[in-house]
Amino acid sequence: MRVFSGIQPTGQIHIGNYLGAIKHWVELQENHECVFCIVDLHSLTIPFDPSALQKRILETAITHLAVGINPEKAILFVQSRIKEHTELTWLLNTICPIGELGRMTQYKEKSRQFKKNINAGLLNYPILMAADILLYQTDIVPIGKDQKQHLELTKTIAKKFNQKFKQTFKIPQAQIPKIGAKIMALNDPKKKMSKSVPQSCLFLFDEPQEIKKKIMSAITDTGKIIKFDPAKKPGISNLLTIYSLFDNQPIEELEKHFKDKGYAEFKKSLAKILINSLEPFRRKRKELLSREIYVREILNQGAKRAQVIAKSVIVNVRKKMGLT
Numbered sequence: 475m476r477v478f479s480g481i482q483p484t485g486q487i488h489i490g491n492y493l494g495a496i497k498h499w500v501e502l503q504e505n506h507e508c509v510f511c512i513v514d515l516h517s518l519t520i521p522f523d524p525s526a527l528q529k530r531i532l533e534t535a536i537t538h539l540a541v542g543i544n545p546e547k548a549i550l551f552v553q554s555r556i557k558e559h560t561e562l563t564w565l566l567n568t569i570c571p572i573g574e575l576g577r578m579t580q581y582k583e584k585s586r587q588f589k590k591n592i593n594a595g596l597l598n599y600p601i602l603m604a605a606d607i608l609l610y611q612t613d614i615v616p617i618g619k620d621q622k623q624h625l626e627l628t629k630t631i632a633k634k635f636n637q638k639f640k641q642t643f644k645i646p647q648a649q650i651p652k653i654g655a656k657i658m659a660l661n662d663p664k665k666k667m668s669k670s671v672p673q674s675c676l677f678l679f680d681e682p683q684e685i686k687k688k689i690m691s692a693i694t695d696t697g698k699i700i701k702f703d704p705a706k707k708p709g710i711s712n713l714l715t716i717y718s719l720f721d722n723q724p725i726e727e728l729e730k731h732f733k734d735k736g737y738a739e740f741k742k743s744l745a746k747i748l749i750n751s752l753e754p755f756r757r758k759r760k761e762l763l764s765r766e767i768y769v770r771e772i773l774n775q776g777a778k779r780a781q782v783i784a785k786s787v788i789v790n791v792r793k794k795m796g797l798t
């Protein structure tokens with residue numbers, strides 16, 4: 475079974491990216507053929523600084539390695555190195571219904587967020603994502619809840635292509651965690667934690683003091699009771715989810731444990747759990763920061779391995795569409 479997933483080098487990786495996606499990649503690499511991609515072409519759809527992009531890509535690669543992606547097991551590479559991604563995007567553009575694109579939640583949200591930069595790339599983002607996935611004949615796509623709609627469109631595009639040009643693509647399935655698929659913003663628990671809104675995030679490599687400060691000032695709800703109720707208590711429910719996943723304790727147990735205790739005590743305890751859980755990641759990252767050549771070599775080797783798969787699939791697609 476082949477697994478594909480990607481992450482944008484749009485900023486530091488936060489605990490939402492980790493709990494929703496990367497944590498599961500680390501598990502899946504043990505018994506699946508995994509292809510993990512730093513999707514730099516996707517990141518161009520929102521405002522960015524070209525002079526900082528290479529550094530961001532390198533930092534994203536270091537993050538993968540620091541949390542446990544093993545380059546001996548998984549393929550790790552940068553999207554723009556493999557030209558087939560853009561070629562397949564164009565080909566899929568020609569069969570993707572335009573109405574579907576305008577309905578995508580991410581497109582609507584990002585258009586509101588970046589009013590002065592509503593570019594065609596933002597609209598076509600899901601087609602590039604479909605190309606990423608289909609190019610590797612993917613079986614499983616481990617993602618957070620926010621990407622579910624894009625994955626559904628990928629399936630629609632793949633089925634349409636197969637109908638029109640004969641069986642070509644595997645139909646991929648989303649793998650979305652039951653808990654942690656949508657970690658909410660610390661500064662507004664009704665919105666998702668998002669890299670492009672830094673004040674919403676707890677980053678994986680935040681230092682202990684920062685973690686404590688962010689957790690203690692995370693927006694919670696009125697009242698005192700520590701209870702999981704996302705509709706009425708979104709703030710405390712979000713923190714309970716984070717606590718439960720990092721401490722491997724069911725939410726009900728945490729509710730019992732903190733029954734007669736206030737928010738401050740709960741938050742202090744959560745900060746401690748996070749400081750300890752994230753410590754190995756911080757340590758590994760610091761070590762990798764001084765090994766840039768080693769990290770670049772991993773990306774080079776990853777690109778070579780990805781290229782072999784991508785080439786064989788695009789040759790078949792071209793043939794099916796009558797291009798060769």
Ligand code: AQP
Binds near residue numbers: 656670
């Ligand atoms: N808040 C979240 N909770 C759970 N999973 C999340 N993911 C993102 N945010 C959360 C999952 O992380 C993977 C990589 O995300 P991405 O970088 O490709 O793009 P994104 O979904 O757009 O992530 P961000 O953090 O919101 O970045 P920006 O602000 O740059 O757009 C995906 O599997 C995603 O589901």
